[in-house]
Amino acid sequence: MAFLLSFVAGSPVEALLPADATAEDAERLTETLGLDEPLHVQYARFLQRAVRGDFGESIKWRGQSAMGIVFERLPMTLQLALTALTFSIVVAVPIGVLSAVHKDGYFDRFGKVIALLGQSLPPFWLGIMLIWFLGVGLGWLPVAGAGSWRHIVMPAIALGWYQVAAIMRLTRSAMLDVLDSEYIKLARMKGVSERSVIWKHALRNALIVPLTYLGIILGAVITRTVVVEVVFGWPGTGTLVMEAVLGRDLPVVNAVLIIFAAIFVVANFLVDILYAVIDPRIRLQ
Amino acid sequence: MTHSDSDVVLAVENLQTHLYTKRGLVRAVDGVSFDLRSGETLGIVGESGSGKSMTALSLVRLIPRPAARIVGGSVRLDGEEILEKSEAEMRAIRGEQIAMILQDPQSSLNPVFTVGDQIAETFQLQGKQPRGRMRERAIAALREVQVADPENRVSNFPHEMSGGMKQRVVGAIAVARRPRVLIADEPTTSLDVTIQAQYLRLLRSIQQQTGTSIIFITHDFGIVAKMCDRVAVMYAGRIVEYGPVHSIFATPSHPYTQALIASVPSPDTKVERLESIEGQPPVPWDLPKGCRFAPRCPFVMDRCRADYPPMFATQSAGDGDAEAEHAAACRLLEGES
Ligand SMILES: Nc1ncnc2c1ncn2[C@@H]1O[C@H](COP(=O)(O)OP(=O)(O)OP(=O)(O)O)[C@@H](O)[C@H]1O
Numbered sequence: 001m002a003f004l005l006s007f008v009a010g011s012p013v014e015a016l017l018p019a020d021a022t023a024e025d026a027e028r029l030t031e032t033l034g035l036d037e038p039l040h041v042q043y044a045r046f047l048q049r050a051v052r053g054d055f056g057e058s059i060k061w062r063g064q065s066a067m068g069i070v071f072e073r074l075p076m077t078l079q080l081a082l083t084a085l086t087f088s089i090v091v092a093v094p095i096g097v098l099s100a101v102h103k104d105g106y107f108d109r110f111g112k113v114i115a116l117l118g119q120s121l122p123p124f125w126l127g128i129m130l131i132w133f134l135g136v137g138l139g140w141l142p143v144a145g146a147g148s149w150r151h152i153v154m155p156a157i158a159l160g161w162y163q164v165a166a167i168m169r170l171t172r173s174a175m176l177d178v179l180d181s182e183y184i185k186l187a188r189m190k191g192v193s194e195r196s197v198i199w200k201h202a203l204r205n206a207l208i209v210p211l212t213y214l215g216i217i218l219g220a221v222i223t224r225t226v227v228v229e230v231v232f233g234w235p236g237t238g239t240l241v242m243e244a245v246l247g248r249d250l251p252v253v254n255a256v257l258i259i260f261a262a263i264f265v266v267a268n269f270l271v272d273i274l275y276a277v278i279d280p281r282i283r284l285q
Numbered sequence: 286m287t288h289s290d291s292d293v294v295l296a297v298e299n300l301q302t303h304l305y306t307k308r309g310l311v312r313a314v315d316g317v318s319f320d321l322r323s324g325e326t327l328g329i330v331g332e333s334g335s336g337k338s339m340t341a342l343s344l345v346r347l348i349p350r351p352a353a354r355i356v357g358g359s360v361r362l363d364g365e366e367i368l369e370k371s372e373a374e375m376r377a378i379r380g381e382q383i384a385m386i387l388q389d390p391q392s393s394l395n396p397v398f399t400v401g402d403q404i405a406e407t408f409q410l411q412g413k414q415p416r417g418r419m420r421e422r423a424i425a426a427l428r429e430v431q432v433a434d435p436e437n438r439v440s441n442f443p444h445e446m447s448g449g450m451k452q453r454v455v456g457a458i459a460v461a462r463r464p465r466v467l468i469a470d471e472p473t474t475s476l477d478v479t480i481q482a483q484y485l486r487l488l489r490s491i492q493q494q495t496g497t498s499i500i501f502i503t504h505d506f507g508i509v510a511k512m513c514d515r516v517a518v519m520y521a522g523r524i525v526e527y528g529p530v531h532s533i534f535a536t537p538s539h540p541y542t543q544a545l546i547a548s549v550p551s552p553d554t555k556v557e558r559l560e561s562i563e564g565q566p567p568v569p570w571d572l573p574k575g576c577r578f579a580p581r582c583p584f585v586m587d588r589c590r591a592d593y594p595p596m597f598a599t600q601s602a603g604d605g606d607a608e609a610e611h612a613a614a615c616r617l618l619e620g621e622s
Pocket residue numbers: 304306311313331332333334335336337338339340349352569
C-alpha cells in the first residue's frame with residue numbers, strides 16, 4: 001500500500017525541482033532516485049529496503065534517514081494515544097458499569113446522552129471546540145504544542161472522547177449479561193457485598209467485551225492521531241506525516257505507514273496478553 | 286400447626302411473590318406456606334414454571350430485580366422475620382444461616398477466579414484471615430465434599446473441572462459456614478445418573494454430620510423417595526398437597542399429585558414434562574379464578590371453579606401427630622374430614 005501511494009502522491013521529481021529546471025535536469029534526478037527503472041524492479045527494491053526498515057533518506061529533511069526522523073517523533077504519538085485510550089477507559093467503563101447497575105434509571109439515561117454526544121462529535125471538531133472554549137476563551141490550557149501535562153489534556157480528550165460511547169455501551173451490555181448469570185447469583189448467595197459483586201465478580205468478566213473492541217479499534221485510533229496532532233500542533237508522527245505529504249517526502253510517509261502498521265500488530269499482541277491475564281480460560285490455548 | 290414451634294427452623298406463611306412482566310402480572314408464588322423442621326429434608330416438587338425457584342429465591346430475598354417483588358406473607362428463621370430485615374442484615378444471613386445450591390454447576394462458579402479463592406471468599410466474609418489459613422480451610426472444604434487431590438484442585442479454575450466436581454465445589458461453598466438451612470434447587474438435573482447418586486449420598490452424609498435442614502427442589506419423584514422426609518407439591522404458584530413422603534406415595538390425595546405419581550412408572554423415572562396429564566399448565570398471567578388445576582382435572586366440580594379450595598387433612602393423617610400431617614387443597618376431601 002505504501003508503495004502504491006508513491007504513485008498516487010505525484011511525481012517526487014516534479015516536487016523537488018525548481019520551476020525553471022530543464023528536461024535534462026529532470027532526467028538526471030530521475031536516474032539518481034532510481035525512478036527510471038521498470039515498476040517491478042522499483043517494487044522489489046522498495047520491499048527489500050522496507051523489510052530492513054530502510055526507506056532511504058528523507059527528501060525534505062536532507063541528510064537524515066526517513067526512519068530516524070519517524071522514530072524521533074514516535075514517543076510523542078504513543079504518549080498521546082495511550083493517554084487518550086486511558087481517558088476513554090477511565091471515563092467509559094465506570095459509566096457503563098453504573099448504567100447497567102441502574103438500568104433504566106437516571107444514571108442510565110445520563111449515560112445514553114454521553115453516548116450520543118460521543119458519537120456525533122468528530123475528533124477534529126471536538127478538538128477545535130476545546131481549543132476555542134478551554135484554550136482561547138477561558139485560557140485554562142495551552143492551545144497548541146507540547147511540553148507539560150497541560151498540553152496533552154485537550155488533544156487526549158479530543159482523541160479519546162470518540163471511543164467513550166462505544167466502550168461505555170459495550171461495558172453496559174456485557175455487565176447486564178454478567179449480572180444475570182448464575183455465578184453472580186451464587187456470589188450474592190454467599191453474602192458478598194453488592195460493591196464486590198459489581199466491581200470484582202462481574203466487571204472482571206464483563207471487561208473481556210470492551211477489550212476485544214479495543215483490539216479492533218486500535219488501528220483507527222492510531223490513524224485518528226494524525227488529525228488530532230495537526231489540530232493541536234502536537235509534534236508527533238501525525239504532524240510529521242502531514243508535513244511529509246505536503247513536501248511530497250515519500251520515504252518519510254512510507255516509514256510512518258510501516259510504523260503505524262507495526263504499532264497495530266504490537267498493540268494487538270498486548271491486547272491478547274491482557275486477555276489471558278483477565279480470563280484464565282484463554283491461558284490454556 | 287400442631288407440632289412444637291421450637292422444632293421449626295424456617296416457617297413460611299402465605300408467601301406471595303409477584304412478577305411484573307410485559308404480558309402482565311405473574312403470581313409466581315401465590316400464598317405458599319410450609320414449615321421446615323430441624324434436620325429434615327423437605328422436597329418441593331412440581332412442573333416447570335410452577336414457582337419452585339421463585340419460592341426458594343424469595344426465602345433469601347434474591348428474586349430477579351426489578352421485575353419481581355415479594356408482596357406479602359412471612360418468612361421466619363428461628364422466629365425472626367426475614368422479610369423485614371435490611372439488606373445488610375440479609376447479607377449476614379445469606380451463606381451463614383441460609384445457603385443455596387443453584388441448578389447449573391456449569392455456570393454457578395465464576396470463570397475468572399480459582400475455586401480455592403471462591404471457597405475462601407465465603408470464609409473471608411466471616412472476618413479477614415491470613416491467606417495461608419484461607420487456603421487450608423478451602424482445602425479442608427474440598428476434602429469434605431470428597432474432591433480427590435484437594436491440595437492441587439484448590440488452585441484450579443472452574444473450566445479445569447468436570448461438571449460433577451464443580452457441583453461439589455458449589456456444595457462445599459454452601460455448607461462451608463454450616464448454615465441452618467440449605468436450599469438445593471434441582472442440584473443434579475445436569476449431572477449424569479451415577480454422579481447424581483454420588484452427589485445425593487454426599488448431601489445426606491453432610492446433613493447427618495451438620496444437622497442442617499434441607500429444602501430439596503426437584504422434578505424427580507425418584508429423588509424425592511430417596512432424599513426427602515416430607516414433600517410439598519406445587520402447582521401454578523401454590524402448594525396443592527404436602528405430607529410425609531411415604532404417605533404421599535401411598536395415598537396421593539390431590540388429582541394433580543395422583544397424576545404426577547401415576548406418570549412415574551418407577552420411582553427412578555424423571556418427570557420433565559407430564560405428558561400423561563391432559564392439557565397444559567395454565568398461562569401464568571391468566572390463572573383460573575378457582576382451583577388452578579380445575580381446567581385439567583378429571584374430577585372437577587362446579588364449586589372448584591368458584592374459589593380457591595383450602596387445605597383439607599387427608600384420611601391418612603394421624604390425629605394430632607405433627608410428623609404425619611398430610612393435607613391437600615382439593616374439594617374431593619371436603620366431605621371426608
Ligand atoms: N426473570 C423472570 N422474569 C419473568 N418471569 C419469570 C422470571 N423467572 C421466572 N419467571 C416466571 O415465574 C414463574 C415461576 O418460575 P420458576 O422459575 O419459579 O419455576 P420453577 O418451578 O422453578 O420451574 P423449573 O422447574 O423450570 O425451574 C414462571 O411462570 C416463569 O415464567
